[in-house]
Amino acid sequence: MSKLTDTQWDILWEKYKNLMFSISYRIxxxxxxNSIEDSIQELSITAMDACAAYEKKTGETFKEYINTINFxxxxxxxxxxxxxxxxxxxxxxREVNSHCSLDEQxxxxxxxxxxxxxxxxxxxxxxELNPQLSSVRDTILEDNSLIKPNGEIxxxxxxxxxxxxxxxxxxxxxxxxxxxxxxxxxxxx
Numbered sequence: 001m002s003k004l005t006d007t008q009w010d011i012l013w014e015k016y017k018n019l020m021f022s023i024s025y026r027i028x029x030x031x032x033x034n035s036i037e038d039s040i041q042e043l044s045i046t047a048m049d050a051c052a053a054y055e056k057k058t059g060e061t062f063k064e065y066i067n068t069i070n071f072x073x074x075x076x077x078x079x080x081x082x083x084x085x086x087x088x089x090x091x092x093x094r095e096v097n098s099h100c101s102l103d104e105q106x107x108x109x110x111x112x113x114x115x116x117x118x119x120x121x122x123x124x125x126x127x128e129l130n131p132q133l134s135s136v137r138d139t140i141l142e143d144n145s146l147i148k149p150n151g152e153i154x155x156x157x158x159x160x161x162x163x164x165x166x167x168x169x170x171x172x173x174x175x176x177x178x179x180x181x182x183x184x185x186x187x188x189x
Contacts, residue, residue, distance in 0.1 A: 004048055008062050012047055015066070016075065020044065023083045043079055050078040129179060135162065136172045 004012065024039035054065060054074055065071040129137060139161055140146050146154050146161075159169035 004051055004062065008051075008066075009048070011066060012051065013044075016047060016079070019076065019079060020047070023079055026083060043082060046078055046082040047075060050075045053078075129176070133172055133176055133179065136169070137176060 020040055020043045021036075023043060024036045051062065054060075054071055055062065058065060058070075060068075136158070139158060140153065143161070146158050148154055153173055155166050155169050155173070158173075159166045162169060164172075
């Protein structure tokens with residue numbers, strides 16, 4: 001059983017980074033209890049541990065198992081289990097941590113908005129969309145201000161940016177939600 005080399009880590013990261021960002025986004029719920037960056041670090045360690053465990057279990061080398069279906073299932077299971085374990089721990093701490101001041105929450109939100117990490121983009125890789133839906137998704141990802149504080153999308157502004165009617169934009173948003181919901185159900189998200 002060997003440690004991953006930098007090259008092997010780069011291969012693993014490229015292959016699973018979008019999944020890790022997606023899971024990280026779902027773990028904490030807020031940056032007071034758990035930041036996305038912390039979750040990414042924990043999931044990275046989990047991924048490296050999964051490689052070592054899989055290598056020990058199967059006797060295969062990294063090069064032999066990295067593109068296999070069984071390893072793909074194994075590492076996804078490890079990452080989602082880590083998410084579930086972290087989520088449970090965070091929920092237990094949430095009540096204690098939720099007593100920060102409003103100023104702290106606003107500062108944390110502003111810092112997150114300036115971050116280079118865009119957890120929404122992690123939802124992109126595994127869902128195949130037609131060009132029209134890809135355009136809607138990409139426009140939203142490029143301009144996070146299209147998402148209102150309550151989580152709804154500013155349809156008027158989005159339709160203006162896309163050069164489409166509000167009805168066409170609403171239909172596309174509904175279809176996007178449907179596509180991602182199917183993806184999540186299919187992958188037991």
